Amino acid sequence: MKLSLAQILLLVGAGLGLVNLFMGLAPAASGGGISQSLYEVGVGWLPVLFFIGGLLAITGLLPKGTSLGVVPAVVVLGAVLGHLFSFSAIPSGGSTGVGFIMILVFGIVELAALVVSYLFEVGILKPPAPNPYGHQPPGMYPPSGQFPAQQPGPFPPQGPPGQQTTFAPQQGQFGQPQQPPPGTPPGGYPQQQG
Template identity: 50%
Template sequence: MKLGLPQIMVLAVGALGLINFFFGFADVFDGADQSFFAAPTPVPALFLLGALFVVPAILPGDTKKTGIAPAAFSVAGLLTVLFFVFTTDPDIGIGTILMLIFGFLQAGGAVAAYLFEAGIVKAPTPGQQQSPYGHQQPPGMYPPSGQFPQQPPPGQYPPPPGQATTFAPQQGQFGQPGQGHPGTPPGGYPQQ
């Protein structure tokens, strides 16, 4: 089963929501042995709800849309952690720092997954080539998968299109040097 970018984003939001929920057990403040679960705060639950609302899209069967709920709960959890960080003591603990980092990733992934699902942002197709300037390459512009025509050996030039090619034996190939075909000088071009 091949997953596209929107499905990978949905899976990432679910995993990050569970990770953020377990970061709620870590220290909120540096030096204090207090977690988010010791104080009555909904922050870990908001991230977990964001993860739980992606479950219908993960389950096998018909493709189900997750809607805006994972993005809404993930962004609400991130904003709550941000306001907590900006309004409290500067000695925040490892739990708060990790929840802030992974909450940002979860909220960004949830919003991106919703934008893909709603059709606001188009997911790239696997076979589509993109130029470094953001526009699609016209078909036939470059050979597929890096295959290029064979180059002539150094010192020789390919014949112009539409003209016949004449070949002369190389030195030591068909006998003694200088014994080429009549009218062919050692350089390989026929005399006219």
């Protein structure tokens, strides 16, 4: 089963929702020498809201499941805004811990993945066209794998592929037919006597 870009983004959003659920256990605030998680500070509903948004996102990936459209992104947006406003829940004289910041970062990335997935779903954004040449950029090599015969050299080839390029004047150029010197065999060089 090949997943589309929108489905991959839904999976990313759901995975980040799960990560945020467990990041709620990380030290989120410290004050008076005590480190507390988001669940202990009183805003434990925020990681759970990120997780619910991720769960709602994957319902469209289930067999016979229907996509909920923008609903997962709206739920995660509410969690991101709630998390931003929860700075006031940190005890006075305390500071934010790594868990608090990481949940905010992962939440913003989760929100972005869900919004972009929704934009792909409704057709506002178009997924990139598949490359018919595999992973190499087009125009680098012919698709058949056959290379035209070209002579190596410092000058770019001129004329159709396979035609030899010459730089010396040919017989009949410049208005005067050139005659070979006497004693020259056809197509050869004059014979030296010695």
